Amino acid sequence: MIAIGVIGLLFGFLTGAGERTFANLLLNGYYISCVCICGIFFCAVQYVAQAGWSASVLRVPQAFAKTLPYAGIILLVIICAGLFITHTGPNEEGTSTTLPYLYKLWALKGVTTPGNENYDAVITAKSGYLNVPFFLIRLVIYLGCYSLLGRLLVKYSNNEDELGGMLNYNKSFKVSVIFLVIFGFTVPLFAFDTIMSLEAHWFSTMFGWYNFAALWVGGLSVITLTLIFLRKNGYMQWVTEDHLHNLGQLIFGFSVFWTYLWFAQFLLTWYANIPEEAAYFYRRWEPQFKPWFWLNIIINFLTPLLVLMARDSKRKVSVLQVACIILICGHWLDYWQMIMPGTVGPQSSWATEIGPIEISIFVGFAGLFIFMMLTALSKFKSLVPKKHPLLEESLHHHI
Numbered sequence: 001m002i003a004i005g006v007i008g009l010l011f012g013f014l015t016g017a018g019e020r021t022f023a024n025l026l027l028n029g030y031y032i033s034c035v036c037i038c039g040i041f042f043c044a045v046q047y048v049a050q051a052g053w054s055a056s057v058l059r060v061p062q063a064f065a066k067t068l069p070y071a072g073i074i075l076l077v078i079i080c081a082g083l084f085i086t087h088t089g090p091n092e093e094g095t096s097t098t099l100p101y102l103y104k105l106w107a108l109k110g111v112t113t114p115g116n117e118n119y120d121a122v123i124t125a126k127s128g129y130l131n132v133p134f135f136l137i138r139l140v141i142y143l144g145c146y147s148l149l150g151r152l153l154v155k156y157s158n159n160e161d162e163l164g165g166m167l168n169y170n171k172s173f174k175v176s177v178i179f180l181v182i183f184g185f186t187v188p189l190f191a192f193d194t195i196m197s198l199e200a201h202w203f204s205t206m207f208g209w210y211n212f213a214a215l216w217v218g219g220l221s222v223i224t225l226t227l228i229f230l231r232k233n234g235y236m237q238w239v240t241e242d243h244l245h246n247l248g249q250l251i252f253g254f255s256v257f258w259t260y261l262w263f264a265q266f267l268l269t270w271y272a273n274i275p276e277e278a279a280y281f282y283r284r285w286e287p288q289f290k291p292w293f294w295l296n297i298i299i300n301f302l303t304p305l306l307v308l309m310a311r312d313s314k315r316k317v318s319v320l321q322v323a324c325i326i327l328i329c330g331h332w333l334d335y336w337q338m339i340m341p342g343t344v345g346p347q348s349s350w351a352t353e354i355g356p357i358e359i360s361i362f363v364g365f366a367g368l369f370i371f372m373m374l375t376a377l378s379k380f381k382s383l384v385p386k387k388h389p390l391l392e393e394s395l396h397h398h399i
Contacts, residue, residue: 002371005364012357019089022082022101023343024358027335028365029075030194031218033143034211035369036071038219039064040150041183044176047153047169052393053246056238059383060226062157064219065150066376067369072143074368079139079194083107083132102343106130106200122201130200135193142190149179157385164387187212195335199342202280206265211338213258217300218331220251221324226373228321236383241315242397248314251327255304262297284337288346288353296337299330332362 012021039061046054082102089099095117100107105123110116112124123130152175160168188208196207204210224247230236269277284293303326313319340353377383385391 001363001367003364004360005362005367008357008360008364011360017357018087019101020344020357021361022078023339024361025078026075026082026102026194026343027332027339028361029071029078031332031335032365032369033068033071033075034215035219035222036064036068036150037146037183037187038215039223040068040146040153040179041216042219042223043150043153044179044183047172047176048180050173050390052390053243053397053399055388055390055394056384056397057223057227057236057243057394058157058385058388059236059377059380060223060230062154063373063377063380064223065147065154066379067372068143068150069147070372071369072147075194076136076139076143078102080136083136103135103197103200104343106197107132126200130197135197138189138193142186142193145182145186146179149175149182153179157388158380160387161382161385162387166389169389187215195338198339199280201276204265204269204277204280206261210258210261210265213254213261214331214334217251217254217258217327220247220254221327221331223247224251225321225324225328228317228324230383231317238384238395240397241317242399243394244317244320245311245314245399246397248308248320248323251323252304252308252314255300255308255327259297259301262301280342283341283345286341286346289337289341292333292337292353296330296333299326300334303327303330 009021009025012018012024042054042061043058043065045051046058079102083100086098086100088096089104090096097118098109105111105120106126108118110118111120112127113119153172156168156172156175160172188211191208191211192203195211196203224244227236227239227244227247231239266281269281272278284290304323307319307323307326308314313323336354336358346353388394
């Protein structure tokens, strides 16, 4: 899978589709970072809620937490390369100029200089926040804090296996509270900076929480799919259909929450019809993007609604597995819809907008994530946190 991704990457650059290739790198780097962050968020929620059912499955999201530093570095490298490597292309007025591959609207040279051909009054007003040094510092702070707190949760869980008692569990509780407070304030900013600033003229106060919902559902789907494949390969046999049922409930419930945010953001923009706000959706209603726009809501809302609503479907491994695969692909499409129209724009016909470059780079990043995550998982001495104080409740979990 990694080899396929490398081939796709080379194909993209060698065929002159550098902008499209960088956009796909950003998309997939952001996606795997969000999945890893979801692992930390999952663990933190379980500790703060003092949940017992999930104690026996914590090693999988903890492996995601151990993977985040590497995923975060990959994302930062992509962003730095996209900011500092330039090419010749048209600016907003259609004049040919030197552009960065990513964040070209606000990282463009001369954009805040009156009289320069690239001058933009709107971006100038936002330049105190949208400038390269502060932008990169913020991203390092977000990813650094998440990675550090995730590592502490893993460390205390490992210590708990050796020492037992409540000391490390109480430490995990405190770290989880700190993480949730930091996460709650910064995850919308992480989405604003990484994705929304690609189209810096436009803004939505709901965009951060919309991204959080996508992060949570996509990450839960990857956690569940990982557990299913581990069980099929003879590992973690203590995970039962009751545990999977709980995960299915979370996926179903928060898919509806994602839909609520998607619809609220769209409806208010459509109803108000203010030009500077409507531009975002107008661009996504171009003929090349409109079918994907509606397919996005069909996959990420109707699929979990129709497939996972019934109790029995959440308890059938084969059904849950298919639903997770569909949602993982669906939220990739969701991120694609957020990124591509504002970076690359329409290319030709809508049927070719998702082509070999998109598919191969997605496959490559999926393979890279699987390799890093399973390597991290293999480093645990035990796949069950054997001295977790609520482990017995989890092992005898029935609903």
